[in-house]
Amino acid sequence: MKYWKQMWSACVLFPLVACGGGNQSNAQTEQASVGTDSVNQVVETILARRSVRKYKPQPVEREKMQTIVECGVNAPNAMNRQPWEIRVVDNPDFINGVTELYKKEQPKAAEDPNFKNMFRNAPTVVFVGRDVQSGSAEFDCGLLSENMMLAAQSMGIGSCCLGSPAAFMRSPAAAEYLKQLGFSEGYELLYCIAFGYPDEAPAAKPRDLTKIKFVE
Numbered sequence: 001m002k003y004w005k006q007m008w009s010a011c012v013l014f015p016l017v018a019c020g021g022g023n024q025s026n027a028q029t030e031q032a033s034v035g036t037d038s039v040n041q042v043v044e045t046i047l048a049r050r051s052v053r054k055y056k057p058q059p060v061e062r063e064k065m066q067t068i069v070e071c072g073v074n075a076p077n078a079m080n081r082q083p084w085e086i087r088v089v090d091n092p093d094f095i096n097g098v099t100e101l102y103k104k105e106q107p108k109a110a111e112d113p114n115f116k117n118m119f120r121n122a123p124t125v126v127f128v129g130r131d132v133q134s135g136s137a138e139f140d141c142g143l144l145s146e147n148m149m150l151a152a153q154s155m156g157i158g159s160c161c162l163g164s165p166a167a168f169m170r171s172p173a174a175a176e177y178l179k180q181l182g183f184s185e186g187y188e189l190l191y192c193i194a195f196g197y198p199d200e201a202p203a204a205k206p207r208d209l210t211k212i213k214f215v216e
């Protein structure tokens with residue numbers, strides 16, 4: 001299947017591209033290639049990913065989520081300690097239930113006519129927990145998450161990294177839902193990621209390429 005080929009590329013080649021990609025002159029629009037006329041699928045996938053905040057209602061198939069999460073845990077991480085735990089939720093009772101609590105605290109959010117749930121309207125949410133004792137967990141979890149989002153992109157699945165909803169999940173108001181995630185002792189929820197089939201195609205936000213310098 002085509003996406004398996006892209007998935008392999010996303011998982012195996014991404015680190016190479018990430019190290020060498022700083023000389024893209026127009027990161028948002030240029031069709032990417034690496035020294036030849038052939039299109040590089042990994043670079044294309046990276047440049048095409050955008051945060052999606054409108055989704056089709058159906059959850060992502062669990063088989064595909066399994067692949068996405070396995071790409072996540074194959075991310076580089078300090079000393080291979082894997083200081084993360086991942087929880088995948090596609091149960092509407094969970095998502096809508098905690099959203100009802102969220103709406104009580106943030107009533108304005110639900111006034112948006114596109115509002116479906118507190119996870120930027122996604123039908124599938126991945127919650128990432130970090131080992132609180134690990135000094136590298138935030139880096140490691142960041143790499144884990146980008147792997148997941150790029151793998152999803154390569155499969156036609158949209159995503160959005162979410163900090164604010166995770167803050168609500170950590171608040172006393174959402175305690176019963178946080179408990180249901182069942183993170184191990186010593187782990188805390190760091191953030192969550194929305195996944196689903198996109199119902200919008202956002203334009204790229206500009207990136208400041210002057211922040212990149214080659215040092216002679």
Ligand SMILES: Cc1cc2nc3c(=O)[nH]c(=O)nc-3n(C[C@H](O)[C@H](O)[C@H](O)COP(=O)(O)O)c2cc1C
Pocket residue numbers: 049050051052053120160161162163164165191202204205
């Ligand atoms: C750590 C982190 C937290 C974020 N939290 C939120 C959030 O709470 N809500 C949201 O809509 N987007 C959130 N985002 C998505 C960013 O707004 C988005 O990545 C950024 O604007 C760049 O846009 P792009 O992803 O489309 O390239 C978060 C991204 C990161 C990396």
